[in-house]
Amino acid sequence: xxxRTGQLVAALALVALGTGAAxxxxxxxxxxxxYTAEQAAAGAQVYAINCAMCHGARMEGRGExxxxxxxxxxxxxxxxxxxxxxxxxxxxxxxxPGSLAPEQNAHLVALLLxxxxxxxxxxELPADEAALQRITFDPPGPAL
Amino acid sequence: MQQTAFIGQAATRRRLLGGALMAGGALAVPGLxxxxxxxxxxxxxxxLSPDQLVDMKCCLRPLRAAGPNLGTESVGGKLxxxxxxxxxxxxxxxxxxxEVAVGKALASLPRSVAVVGCGIIGxxxxxxxxxxxxxxxIYARDQIARTRSFRASGSYTxxxxxxxxxxAGPQFPDLWEQMARHSWxxxxxxxxxxxxxxxxGDSYAVSDAPIERRTWPADxxxxxxxxxxxxxxxxxxxxxxxxxxxxxxPQAVPLPPGENPFGMPYATRSSQMHFxxxxxxxxxxxxxxxxxxxxxxxxxxxxxxxxxxPEDVVIHATGYAARDFWGDRTVIPVRGQTGWLVPQxxxxxxxxxxxxxxxxxxxxIVIMNNxxxxxxxxxxxxxxxxxxxxxxxxxxxxLAAIFARSAGAAA
Ligand SMILES: Cc1cc2nc3c(=O)[nH]c(=O)nc-3n(C[C@H](O)[C@H](O)[C@H](O)COP(=O)(O)OP(=O)(O)OC[C@H]3O[C@@H](n4cnc5c(N)ncnc54)[C@H](O)[C@@H]3O)c2cc1C
Numbered sequence: 166x167x168x169r170t171g172q173l174v175a176a177l178a179l180v181a182l183g184t185g186a187a188x189x190x191x192x193x194x195x196x197x198x199x200y201t202a203e204q205a206a207a208g209a210q211v212y213a214i215n216c217a218m219c220h221g222a223r224m225e226g227r228g229e230x231x232x233x234x235x236x237x238x239x240x241x242x243x244x245x246x247x248x249x250x251x252x253x254x255x256x257x258x259x260x261x262p263g264s265l266a267p268e269q270n271a272h273l274v275a276l277l278l279x280x281x282x283x284x285x286x287x288x289e290l291p292a293d294e295a296a297l298q299r300i301t302f303d304p305p306g307p308a309l
Numbered sequence: 310m311q312q313t314a315f316i317g318q319a320a321t322r323r324r325l326l327g328g329a330l331m332a333g334g335a336l337a338v339p340g341l342x343x344x345x346x347x348x349x350x351x352x353x354x355x356x357l358s359p360d361q362l363v364d365m366k367c368c369l370r371p372l373r374a375a376g377p378n379l380g381t382e383s384v385g386g387k388l389x390x391x392x393x394x395x396x397x398x399x400x401x402x403x404x405x406x407x408e409v410a411v412g413k414a415l416a417s418l419p420r421s422v423a424v425v426g427c428g429i430i431g432x433x434x435x436x437x438x439x440x441x442x443x444x445x446x447i448y449a450r451d452q453i454a455r456t457r458s459f460r461a462s463g464s465y466t467x468x469x470x471x472x473x474x475x476x477a478g479p480q481f482p483d484l485w486e487q488m489a490r491h492s493w494x495x496x497x498x499x500x501x502x503x504x505x506x507x508x509x510g511d512s513y514a515v516s517d518a519p520i521e522r523r524t525w526p527a528d529x530x531x532x533x534x535x536x537x538x539x540x541x542x543x544x545x546x547x548x549x550x551x552x553x554x555x556x557x558x559p560q561a562v563p564l565p566p567g568e569n570p571f572g573m574p575y576a577t578r579s580s581q582m583h584f585x586x587x588x589x590x591x592x593x594x595x596x597x598x599x600x601x602x603x604x605x606x607x608x609x610x611x612x613x614x615x616x617x618x619p620e621d622v623v624i625h626a627t628g629y630a631a632r633d634f635w636g637d638r639t640v641i642p643v644r645g646q647t648g649w650l651v652p653q654x655x656x657x658x659x660x661x662x663x664x665x666x667x668x669x670x671x672x673x674i675v676i677m678n679n680x681x682x683x684x685x686x687x688x689x690x691x692x693x694x695x696x697x698x699x700x701x702x703x704x705x706x707x708l709a710a711i712f713a714r715s716a717g718a719a720a
Binding site: 218219228229230231236239240241244248252255256259260262 | 364366367368450451460606608610611633691692693694695696
């Protein structure tokens with residue numbers, strides 16, 4: 166495959182990902198490193214204490230409770246990260262909804278992005294719904 | 310006879326005409342309720358050893374203070390008809406509630422409707438809409454077998470944690486009665502179908518003391534209520550409506566000693582309607598897809614997203630999830646859990662003793678352990694949706710002891 170056809174394939178793949186991904190590019194998607202590895206690591210600690218008992222140590226879920234990888238991407242990708250942040254902030258952990266601080270929720274979202282194949286980067290994920298409205302959850306997509 | 314003892318066996322044997330039948334005929338096969346001609350009914354005892362426990366389920370009843378939301382509103386040009394918040398009565402009120410919701414949808418003369426949610430409420434609404442000739446697409450995160458509806462216990466309990474008296478107001482009991490009666494009638498159209506999606510079974514309650522209906526007078530020492538605390542604070546706040554349909558729903562009758570199959574001093578029996586979840590869901594899904602229904606796996610994050618749907622009318626049936634999705638804080642979680650034993654086809658009855666019960670259905674024997682002193686308040690405000698094994702094993706042991714005692718008394 167020449168460099169040019171390679172580019173073409175990549176461009177087509179982007180189109181194939183649909184309007185979500187195209188929108189993501191214009192508004193700033195998670196594909197470009199929108200959280201830090203440190204945030205995700207902090208998120209893992211919050212997760213272990215507040216979420217793992219229900220969603221599982223490997224985010225695999227259980228009968229009652231949805232997994233946070235796999236079909237999770239289909240449920241949340243292509244939309245502003247604000248939706249996910251707001252949901253986790255409002256509704257989780259389910260037995261004590263709304264009990265975590267905004268920073269903790271941002272760390273959890275960073276962890277969820279990382280667990281679903283979104284690359285970390287140099288910019289911190291803001292703990293602010295309005296700012297997160299401008300960042301779209303890019304699906305990691307098929308390995309190109 | 311070397312088989313498992315039947316409860317009430319000795320008495321039955323004495324009374325049976327033509328005792329020769331008992332020697333080795335079909336009637337003596339374990340696992341079958343023995344035929345009986347007058348006298349103490351003999352029951353196959355439930356097998357309640359810990360090895361039989363194959364599943365535990367935990368679930369949140371979506372108690373909505375004012376009763377189920379069946380209101381309408383407009384979102385982005387769509388007519389949204391709500392159908393959520395059925396407390397501990399979602400299965401029992403499903404047909405009646407769907408009839409009301411679909412009726413409101415039909416009034417706007419749509420050709421097609423979207424149903425959001427595929428628990429018992431969403432799926433029933435979808436099928437009812439199809440029966441009125443509409444094209445229906447269900448949008449939901451999960452299909453019925455993965456929803457909270459499949460984590461219920463499965464009997465006709467239309468008045469269970471359905472509303473709080475004060476917020477529900479004086480009109481609600483009539484609406485409830487209409488939904489409960491319509492549902493009952495619809496369930497009866499499903500009796501005897503292959504797989505027995507709906508079935509009646511005998512329901513026994515046993516006791517060491519005479520059995521009386523427990524009442525919950527308001528406790529004046531409790532000054533908080535839903536109005537001040539956002540949660541009910543005592544049993545008397547709950548609507549108790551079952552007496553309105555006592556003319557059609559079998560009520561418990563005390564059993565005289567000769568008819569009491571258990572080795573317990575007091576017993577009552579009633580007939581209870583129950584639902585076999587897998588068989589029931591299969592029938593509804595077959596009808597839904599058979600009539601050309603479509604299912605789309607989709608999660609909605611904000612109510613505004615409903616505006617993107619191609620259908621002009623949306624029936625909203627997300628159950629407990631509506632608390633967050635629609636921001637309805639009057640939906641109160643009421644936690645409950647069940648243990649599931651291997652099905653025992655020869656056992657078609659349920660047994661309750663104090664706080665514990667076992668209900669035999671086609672899809673398993675359902676074990677519950679509900680503190681009687683808490684009544685409707687048990688689990689209120691608790692959204693910890695993980696099962697806890699100890700109370701289930703304790704219930705199994707308590708009931709196993711009753712069967713041991715009954716077998717001893719019968720011998
Ligand atoms: C222990 C226990 C025992 C019970 N026993 C009985 C009984 O014996 N008899 C009885 O009548 N009732 C019983 N109930 C009550 C009954 O389980 C509920 O009333 C009923 O399940 C409510 O059904 P539903 O369809 O409204 O909600 P659910 O079953 O929760 O279905 C909700 C649907 O909405 C979907 N959904 C949710 N959020 C979204 C979203 N954002 N986007 C897309 N889809 C979404 C879900 O995936 C699902 O498909 C019991 C409850 C408990 C907890």
